[in-house]
Amino acid sequence: MKAKEFTEQFKALSKEDQMAVLRQIMPGFCESMMGDPKRILEVVHELGGDAKHVMVFAHNPGITDCANKLSAGEHIDTMPTCAVFTACFAVDDWSQLDWESGLEAEFDYPRNHP
Numbered sequence: 001m002k003a004k005e006f007t008e009q010f011k012a013l014s015k016e017d018q019m020a021v022l023r024q025i026m027p028g029f030c031e032s033m034m035g036d037p038k039r040i041l042e043v044v045h046e047l048g049g050d051a052k053h054v055m056v057f058a059h060n061p062g063i064t065d066c067a068n069k070l071s072a073g074e075h076i077d078t079m080p081t082c083a084v085f086t087a088c089f090a091v092d093d094w095s096q097l098d099w100e101s102g103l104e105a106e107f108d109y110p111r112n113h114p
Contacts (some may be wrong), residue, residue, distance in 0.1 A: 037066035041097065048094025069108070070097075074105035081111035 010018060040058055048054045058066070064078050067085040079085065086100030 013086050036062050037069050040066045041070075041099075044097055045095045046098070050093050054094055067105075069099045071100040071105040072100050072102050074102075074107060076107050079107070080111065083107065 010021065013021065032042055040056060042056055044056065055065070055068075059078060060079060064076055067079065068074075070087060070089075071085075072087075074087075076083075076085065085105065085107050085112075087105040089097055089101055089103070091097055091101075
């Protein structure tokens with residue numbers, strides 16, 4: 001199936017059916033996108049393994065709350081659209097990730113760069 005055909009069929013589905021499709025093709029996606037910080041952390045624990053880098057996409061307020069809980073110092077009021085939070089974590093495996101363990105935390109977003 002071509003991407004355009006898939007997109008058209010996907011758009012025609014109800015929101016509930018769209019979520020069901022996403023759950024099948026990307027396990028953990030829906031829970032991390034819409035989840036609270038605890039669920040986002042659980043998904044990283046479950047899927048991160050020993051990868052050197054992990055990238056999480058999610059919506060507010062969960063992603064802002066999660067970034068604040070992971071950071072050992074930086075506080076973010078709200079993460080606007082396309083914002084990026086980065087931090088270093090001293091873990092050998094992502095299952096070891098814990099709250100307040102993010103070092104060298106940084107936060108940026110497109111409107112900071114007119």
